[in-house]
Amino acid sequence: MSSPEQWAQPDQGADAAATAGQPSAEQVIAGLRATTEGGADLIQLLTPEGERVESPIFDPYVADVDDASLRELYRDMVIVRRADREANAMQRQGQLGIWVPLLGQEAAQIGSGRAMRPKDMAFPSYREHGVGYARGVDFKELLGIFRCSDQGQWDFAKHRFHPYTIVIGNQVLNACGYAMGQKFEGKVGNQESDGGDNEATICYFGDGATSQGDVHEGFVWAAVYDAPLVFFCQNNQWAISEPTERQSRLPLYQRARGYGFPGMRVDGNDVLGCLAVTRWALDTCRKGNGPVLIEAFTYRMDAHTTTDDPTRYRLSDELEAWKLKDPIERVRVHLTRNGGADADFFAEVDNAADEFAAELRDFCFNMPDPPPERIFSNVYAEPSPVVEAQREEFLSYLDGFATAGGER
Structure with a gap:
C-alpha cells in the first residue's frame, strides 16, 4: 500500500531516487489525503464520542487530571467560546474594527495553554485568545487591539504571554530568539531534584504560516541551537481561503524531520490530548533536548476574520462533518457518561459564561477612545x-x- 511516508523516505535501491523524484498518482493522492485527514499517527486521548483512549506514552502526563480538573477544562472552553461569540457579535455592531474568531479551536488553545508552567513563555499570532485566557490575561485587555485603541494592555512579563503578532509567521523568529536566550542563560537542562529552574517557550502559528520563510528560519535556528522551543501549529485546514493540501504534499508535522527534531500530530479538538502532548513537548524542551513541532489537527468553524466569507471557498457539508468532532461536546459527553458532572454543573457553567460575556460587552461599549x-x-x-x-x-x-x- 502506497503511503506519504514511503514517498518521503523511499526504500533504498536502484530505483529509490526515481521513486522519490516521480511519485505515482497513488502516492500523490495518499499524500494529499494525509494533509486533511487525521491519519494513523493522530494522537487522541478523548474521542469525539467522549470515550477515553489509553496511551502508554502520554497517559502519565495527564495522570493528575481527575473529574474536577476535567470540569475546569470544560469551563475554560465554554467561557472562551462564549467570549469569542460575543466579540464576533460586537464587531458586527461596529464596536470592534475586526475580530479573529477561534470557534472550534478551544481545545487546542486551552489544552496547550494549561500545559505551561508559570515561567514558560508563549508567543501567539493573533487568534490565541484562549491561550491568553489560560495565562491569566483579562479577556477585556484583548479588545483594545481589535478596537484599534491600543496594542494590548496586559503585563507581558507577568503573564508570560507576548503581544499579538499580526505579520504572518514573524513571531516564530521572536520566539526562537527568546528560547535561545533561555538556553544561553542556563535555564534549560538543570536537575529538577537539585532545585533546577528550567523554562521553555511555546510559539503558536497556523497552517498557512508554514509557507512563510520566517517559520522555516525559526526551525533552522532552533534546531541548530537546541532551543527549548515548542512549535505549536494549529492546523485549522484553511489558510484564509486556501486548503492545507495546496501548501504541503505531506502532513505538516512530518516537516520537523527535515530539520532534525521530533514532530507529532495531535487531535486538536481533544483537550486532554493537547494537554498531554504539550506537557510532554515542554518537558522535553526543558530537559535540553531541543525543539519539538506539534501539529494540532483541528478545524476553523468560523471565518478567518470578520472580513472573510468562508461560504465562497468551502462546502457546508465539511463544516457539518466537523461539528460532530466538537471539542466541548466530547468533554461534556465524557463527564456525563462517567458521572463526572451533572445537569446543575453544566447550567452553572453556561450562566457563568453568559455573565462573562455581559461584562465583556459592557466594557467594550463603554471603552474610552484614546487621546490622539x-x-x-x-x-x-x-x-x-x-x-x-x-x-x-x-x-x-x-x-x-x-x-x-x-x-x-
Missing part, C-alpha cells in the same frame, strides 16, 4: 526628538479644528 497623542507612545524605548517634533506638529494641526468649547 497616544499614537506617538511606545514608538521607541527612549525619547526621540524626531517623534516629539512630529507629535507637537500633529497636535498643533488638530488644535486648528478646535471648537469654541475647546474640543477638537
Whole structure:
C-alpha cells in the first residue's frame, strides 16, 4: 500500500531516487489525503464520542487530571467560546474594527495553554485568545487591539504571554530568539531534584504560516541551537481561503524531520490530548533536548476574520462533518457518561459564561477612545526628538479644528 511516508523516505535501491523524484498518482493522492485527514499517527486521548483512549506514552502526563480538573477544562472552553461569540457579535455592531474568531479551536488553545508552567513563555499570532485566557490575561485587555485603541494592555512579563503578532509567521523568529536566550542563560537542562529552574517557550502559528520563510528560519535556528522551543501549529485546514493540501504534499508535522527534531500530530479538538502532548513537548524542551513541532489537527468553524466569507471557498457539508468532532461536546459527553458532572454543573457553567460575556460587552461599549497623542507612545524605548517634533506638529494641526468649547 502506497503511503506519504514511503514517498518521503523511499526504500533504498536502484530505483529509490526515481521513486522519490516521480511519485505515482497513488502516492500523490495518499499524500494529499494525509494533509486533511487525521491519519494513523493522530494522537487522541478523548474521542469525539467522549470515550477515553489509553496511551502508554502520554497517559502519565495527564495522570493528575481527575473529574474536577476535567470540569475546569470544560469551563475554560465554554467561557472562551462564549467570549469569542460575543466579540464576533460586537464587531458586527461596529464596536470592534475586526475580530479573529477561534470557534472550534478551544481545545487546542486551552489544552496547550494549561500545559505551561508559570515561567514558560508563549508567543501567539493573533487568534490565541484562549491561550491568553489560560495565562491569566483579562479577556477585556484583548479588545483594545481589535478596537484599534491600543496594542494590548496586559503585563507581558507577568503573564508570560507576548503581544499579538499580526505579520504572518514573524513571531516564530521572536520566539526562537527568546528560547535561545533561555538556553544561553542556563535555564534549560538543570536537575529538577537539585532545585533546577528550567523554562521553555511555546510559539503558536497556523497552517498557512508554514509557507512563510520566517517559520522555516525559526526551525533552522532552533534546531541548530537546541532551543527549548515548542512549535505549536494549529492546523485549522484553511489558510484564509486556501486548503492545507495546496501548501504541503505531506502532513505538516512530518516537516520537523527535515530539520532534525521530533514532530507529532495531535487531535486538536481533544483537550486532554493537547494537554498531554504539550506537557510532554515542554518537558522535553526543558530537559535540553531541543525543539519539538506539534501539529494540532483541528478545524476553523468560523471565518478567518470578520472580513472573510468562508461560504465562497468551502462546502457546508465539511463544516457539518466537523461539528460532530466538537471539542466541548466530547468533554461534556465524557463527564456525563462517567458521572463526572451533572445537569446543575453544566447550567452553572453556561450562566457563568453568559455573565462573562455581559461584562465583556459592557466594557467594550463603554471603552474610552484614546487621546490622539497616544499614537506617538511606545514608538521607541527612549525619547526621540524626531517623534516629539512630529507629535507637537500633529497636535498643533488638530488644535486648528478646535471648537469654541475647546474640543477638537
